[in-house]
Amino acid sequence: MTQNFSSLPGFAAAKSHLLEHALTVSDLFERISHVDDEVPGWPEPEAAPQDAPLLDPPTPAPLNGTHCMQALAILQLAKTFKDRALTALMRDGRPVCLTLPDHDMGEIVEIAAQALYPEAFAVGRSGKIWRAPEAATSGKTIIALAEVKLRSFLHEGHSVLILTPSEQITSPQVQDLVGHDLRLAPISHEMILAVLSLTHTPTSPGVTGALVDTLPTMTELGRLTSLKLIMAFQADTAIEVAQRLSRFAAAAPQEAEPKLSDVFGQDEAVAAFMQLQEDVEAWQAGDVAWDQITSSLLLYGAPGTGKTLLPTAFANNAKLPLIKTSYADCQKAGHQGDMLRALDMAVNEAINSAPSVLFIDEIDAFYARNSEVHNSRYMIGVVTGLLTQIDRVNATAGVVLVGATNHLTVVDEAVVRAGRFDRHIAIAPLNLAAITSFLQAKLGHVVEARELRHIAARMIGATGAEIDDFIRKTRTLAREAQSDISDRLLRRAADLYLPCPDTPLLRRIAAHEAGHLLIGHVLGLPRATLARVTPKGGAVLRDQRVMQTNKTLNDDLAMLLAGRAAEHLLCNSISNGAGCGIDSDLAKATRLALQAEAQFGFDETTLLWHDIPHPPRPYDIPHDLAVRATARLKAAEAKATALFTENQPALLKIADTLFEQREMEGRALEVLLGEAVGRADDGRVLKECPDIPETSDIAEHQLYSKFV
Structure with a gap:
């Protein structure tokens, strides 16, 4: 199996960058001497047996992991700008803003940009790079001081590339200046293999397939921090690099439960999310365009019916990161500007984690702009900010938007219209069949079905949260009695905790x-x-x-x-x-x-x-x-x-x-x-x-x- 990277955008620049930063010229020359300059890749040995072990040949000490990461960033930049050269985007004089996965990527991408576009940032030319300060330390004063340099670049007539991590806070004045707002392209398997072909030189014909099988998914790669990627590249062989990446991805905290199979009685909602999962997977495979997918859903119904459970279960099913926010989460940040900034940070995180799920709870708490509520002018600004952020999310490929409200009728019509939330799904209290299935899934292994049906009949109209609460109380009662859950104990729990028929x-x-x-x-x-x-x-x-x-x-x-x-x-x-x-x-x-x-x-x-x-x-x-x-x-x-x-x-x-x-x-x-x-x-x-x-x-x- 031969992998050809000669046509991969940015490959030549990545190779030149690694040559320039090799520990010794002879060291890197020994690595890439196996790679044909005209057709870079991994050629098959002429007499390699079919059952040859999938091991790399001995290689010199690996390059510095940071250099490998910089080469990877060059490929990401080339993918980001594609046929739109960075220099062309910067010609109109307005800054180009590039959003990065984390703050540590700032210095890496700055070096990569200078390597990929040397003519744009050559000494004496107009191009400059400005890195936003780290969000963890940036208050208003720090932001203002940091932006002094950016302002000086603009005053002097320089074209500027702004590098900012997803959680970064910049002033509204700077945000208004941005002419092109882009996101660094995600890491792909092909990019990883291309860098490994230059740094670790696999030669066995089975290594390519072994690497692909070992590497984590693109979504999992996108969740890895730049430091973990650097640590992975410091492994001695390509196979070990892939294995480290997989271990790091597996070690990332992921909630295994609940899944969509744990949601009972909401057939329409579950079916909608299952279809959405298939659509997202088809989009990731390149089989369908994002604008052909219904990617925004609004869930409405009484409290406790499962409106929060559903997006969590969907994210777990689809193995997508879930970013949660709500009116209360945003409002506690402070006054209107701080509140909108908190909402903006959540949206930025979702956009830069794409593919991802953004869940906005308590949509009804934003009120309608024509409601005569206290301080309605304040709410007009808040709802207008919400609309702007929803439009940003819907314009971003890979971000699934889910909203939830207890009262659909009080939500601003502009929020719930098609184009913002394309599908509205009622989440009602569970019917008798769903309650019975819920109880059987949780207690069916220890309680007879007849007894469960009797308990379910007493819980008609209950929400999923109420059923969960009853099950927890039943288990607590069993621990207090130092016994297992039985039919008799379940009846006792029902008499204690369920409403008595009146x-x-x-x-x-x-x-x-x-x-x-x-x-x-x-x-x-x-x-x-x-x-x-x-x-x-x-x-x-x-x-x-x-x-x-x-x-x-x-x-x-x-x-x-x-x-x-x-x-x-x-x-x-x-x-x-x-x-x-x-x-x-x-x-x-x-x-x-x-x-x-x-x-x-x-x-x-x-x-x-x-x-x-x-x-x-x-x-x-x-x-x-x-x-x-x-x-x-x-x-x-x-x-x-x-x-x-x-x-x-x-x-x-x-x-x-x-x-x-x-x-x-x-x-x-x-x-x-x-x-x-x-x-x-x-x-x-x-x-x-x-x-x-x-x-x-x-x-x-x-x-x-x-x-x-």
């Missing part, structure tokens, strides 16, 4: 959710996909509308207020469940009614568009608008009540079934609704139902509640 509460919740289901079914709303009743509250999930008309909006209002109406009918009272929080039934209905009157043009008296803050605040809503919206809400609730009166037996049947089953989805839910309501052959909904139960039976249904 029949009156569960019946009220079941009535509330039955109201949503029945009205949605009778009015032909988008189908319900899941209904759930738990001690912590209930939920009905359904497909979303694409567009609203006045009629469909009024139908949606009736469905949203049907829970209250069902409670009033079956329980002779209503609870606060319909109005708990900005995502509650009443909150959604209020906003929808206001939009109908002030934004959608459904009101016949005016066509004026009126902004509606989220959540709506009564003292900000004009009186006449509030009156019209309230009338619309009352009409919708009256419509739901009238439909319940006509179909009360169906409402009771649905409520009873939900109380018994606790969770229904898919086909089972469709069958329940169809059987409860009944349909004629022509598809019309029948109002005729079995006789209404006796009063004593109805009394059994007068214990319900709802917490959203």
